[in-house]
Amino acid sequence: MSAVTLDGRSGSESAGFDPELFDQVRLRRAQRRGSKVKPMRMLLHGFLVVMAIGWLVPIGTAIYNSFRDYATDTRTNGPFAAPETLTLDNYRAAWDVGEMSKTFGNTAFIVIPALFLTLLLAAIVAYVCTRYSWKFNIVFLVLFTAGNLMPQQVLFQPLFQFFKYMPWPDFLSDTDTGNLLGTKIAVILIHVAFQIGFCTFVLSNFMKTIPKEISEAAAVDGAGVWRGFFQVILPLTRPALAALGTLEFTWLYNDFFWGSVLLNQGDERPITSSIAVLNGQYGSDFNLVAAASILIALPTLLVYLILQKQFISGLTLGASKG
Amino acid sequence: MEATAAPPSRPSLKARRRRSSTLTGRDRMWLWLMVGIPAFLHIALVWIPAGLTVALSFSEWDNLAPLSDISATGFRNYWIIFTIFEGDLFAALFNNLMLVVWLTVCSAVGMLFAYLLDKNVRGSAIYQSIYYFPVVLSLAVVGFIWKSTMFSRDRGLLNEIWPGGPVDFVGDGSKLFSFDVPFLDPALGLSKNFAALLVAMAWRHIGYIMVMYLAGLKAVDPSLREAAQIDGCNEWQSFRRVVFPSLRPINVIVVVITVIEALRAYDIIAALNEPRGTDVMGTLVTKSLLGEGGGRVGFGSAYGVVLLLLCLGFIIWYVTNHYRESEI
Numbered sequence A: 001m002s003a004v005t006l007d008g009r010s011g012s013e014s015a016g017f018d019p020e021l022f023d024q025v026r027l028r029r030a031q032r033r034g035s036k037v038k039p040m041r042m043l044l045h046g047f048l049v050v051m052a053i054g055w056l057v058p059i060g061t062a063i064y065n066s067f068r069d070y071a072t073d074t075r076t077n078g079p080f081a082a083p084e085t086l087t088l089d090n091y092r093a094a095w096d097v098g099e100m101s102k103t104f105g106n107t108a109f110i111v112i113p114a115l116f117l118t119l120l121l122a123a124i125v126a127y128v129c130t131r132y133s134w135k136f137n138i139v140f141l142v143l144f145t146a147g148n149l150m151p152q153q154v155l156f157q158p159l160f161q162f163f164k165y166m167p168w169p170d171f172l173s174d175t176d177t178g179n180l181l182g183t184k185i186a187v188i189l190i191h192v193a194f195q196i197g198f199c200t201f202v203l204s205n206f207m208k209t210i211p212k213e214i215s216e217a218a219a220v221d222g223a224g225v226w227r228g229f230f231q232v233i234l235p236l237t238r239p240a241l242a243a244l245g246t247l248e249f250t251w252l253y254n255d256f257f258w259g260s261v262l263l264n265q266g267d268e269r270p271i272t273s274s275i276a277v278l279n280g281q282y283g284s285d286f287n288l289v290a291a292a293s294i295l296i297a298l299p300t301l302l303v304y305l306i307l308q309k310q311f312i313s314g315l316t317l318g319a320s321k322g
Numbered sequence B: 001m002e003a004t005a006a007p008p009s010r011p012s013l014k015a016r017r018r019r020s021s022t023l024t025g026r027d028r029m030w031l032w033l034m035v036g037i038p039a040f041l042h043i044a045l046v047w048i049p050a051g052l053t054v055a056l057s058f059s060e061w062d063n064l065a066p067l068s069d070i071s072a073t074g075f076r077n078y079w080i081i082f083t084i085f086e087g088d089l090f091a092a093l094f095n096n097l098m099l100v101v102w103l104t105v106c107s108a109v110g111m112l113f114a115y116l117l118d119k120n121v122r123g124s125a126i127y128q129s130i131y132y133f134p135v136v137l138s139l140a141v142v143g144f145i146w147k148s149t150m151f152s153r154d155r156g157l158l159n160e161i162w163p164g165g166p167v168d169f170v171g172d173g174s175k176l177f178s179f180d181v182p183f184l185d186p187a188l189g190l191s192k193n194f195a196a197l198l199v200a201m202a203w204r205h206i207g208y209i210m211v212m213y214l215a216g217l218k219a220v221d222p223s224l225r226e227a228a229q230i231d232g233c234n235e236w237q238s239f240r241r242v243v244f245p246s247l248r249p250i251n252v253i254v255v256v257i258t259v260i261e262a263l264r265a266y267d268i269i270a271a272l273n274e275p276r277g278t279d280v281m282g283t284l285v286t287k288s289l290l291g292e293g294g295g296r297v298g299f300g301s302a303y304g305v306v307l308l309l310l311c312l313g314f315i316i317w318y319v320t321n322h323y324r325e326s327e328i
Helices: A002-016 A019-066 A070-077 A089-097 A100-131 A137-148 A152-164 A184-207 A212-220 A225-236 A238-253 A257-262 A273-279 A286-306 A308-317 B012-022 B025-056 B076-083 B086-117 B124-136 B139-149 B157-161 B192-219 B222-230 B235-246 B248-263 B267-271 B281-290 B297-323
Strands: B175-179 B188-191
Touching: A019 A286, A019 B086, A019 B124, A019 B139, A019 B157, A019 B192, A070 A286, A089 A100, A089 A273, A089 A286, A100 A137, A100 A184, A100 A225, A100 A238, A100 B025, A137 A184, A137 B025, A137 B297, A152 A184, A152 A257, A152 B025, A152 B281, A152 B297, A184 A238, A184 A257, A184 A308, A184 B025, A212 A225, A225 A238, A225 B025, A238 A286, A238 A308, A257 A273, A257 B267, A257 B281, A273 A286, A273 B139, A273 B267, A286 A308, A286 B124, A286 B139, A308 B124, A308 B192, B025 B297, B076 B086, B076 B297, B086 B124, B086 B188, B086 B192, B086 B248, B086 B281, B086 B297, B124 B192, B139 B192, B139 B267, B175 B192, B188 B192, B192 B248, B192 B267, B222 B235, B235 B248, B248 B297, B267 B281, B281 B297
Parallel strands: none
Antiparallel strands: B175 B188
16 A cells, blocks of 8 residues: 555656756766775675575585594594595485385375375365355455464364374275374375465465456356366466475475374374484484485475475465465 | 556446356356365364364363363363463473564564665575575474584584583573573573574574565565655665565565464474473473373363464464455
């Protein structure tokens, strides 16, 4: 709102626009920039470089030392010393100790279906709420937005009981207890239910910017509700879906809480939740810890490096009011 | 943008009626299902459990016992956590408060970074990706990366800059500062290991907030700044009076992100296997619910309700802010 009134004022002032004065002002500003701003620029660059180095130190040292032996090398020579030998032993050990071939598999089993379902369901809800006006759509959007901001710990105990009393055929589960508790499906369900909130919020903001006339034209041409969704709106939402998908992938991958409290058997845990294993007897081999952290961070870091643009626009999609 | 959004909504009342009347019965059924199924999932797995936790906080139950063992106790759980367990509760609340204060400072730093990067700096994209990359890591992993190189007692980098003797930042629960509060048994204070965690969290939080503000700053009309400059504003005045007010939507989101992240912090503390003195509300709730030997559901739920009430204020503020003017 404030932008509009400010705009209006500047518009009325520019009625008496004087090109000569404008040029003078521009010239003066250019002169000032030439003389004074240079040292400030140097300072700015200096600050940014120092900060960037500071930002890279934790991960840089972790990567460097993950290739060194802790007991015989880093501990005696310090984290920055030239290496005595470079080795992959830490990575090998971390892979075995963390049972990473299994836990990475668990993560894939949870994250991929959860991501797909979340995006699909959220897109459907956002489509209905933005394309069709009906009584409850604002209620739903408010509920979804608020639900996503809830502290997970508050939901945990009733959910735990709910999954425990929810019968589930053994041939569809990996635990054979006859209920949903301890299965990856339970974790998928809560991920979908929880993340739908944020995704609907973002996608409805995006779909609001698609002109209503497009849907109306499709309806006039005889497209039903589903065709209007799959063939008209969904293709137009693709950029938002790509951005949101990248962001949600890292969020689901990084989930620590649900993976550790709902899958307390340990065997089913996804990679991020199983990190606590390292705190036991290997916790004091800091270079092994570093290697394990890097291995776990690798998938999201790769996604970030490749899809950086998508990632950042995913975050900021939620921020703009569309 | 908002000016164009408002006028068409007027005649749309008529259009709305026409559109809904053209829907066939089958279409209408589909619409109900399309919203109904996701909404059911969300309500059943998020809102109903939250409500049940509130109900459980007024009851006593060992969660290994059957559901029929649940017995109502009124406000007894609250009375107990605020008197007998006051040491746990207020220590955790104080840590959450520290987190809110600290992450707010970090948000301000993030805004500063964004403001500086927005000045057409050469290599801005590189700086941006460097400051930003920790955001893609889980806080649990952040904790472990810092543990491996920064926190160790023997060779940790944090020890190099920390005054005094070597500190075991993962384990040392002794207080950095503490003060006595009247009517409260234990002294409140910030433990050394929690302070270390705060530093690690800043690493991730600053980049997050920076990206939000960068997007916001790009959307600020450049002619506004030009006008401020021509009117003779200096840098600070033009930021304070022109740029900052027009960032209002971002500010609201950043406040919510910061406060909610601080209140529901869990991962990094739980992953590093928190020693005493580093409990926050999130770990306190989980610990009492999972607990050794069954878990005290009543107390855990009461802690949870305290946490929920703290979050709820901000959630309501944010949602009303967002949906007050928006028209869908």
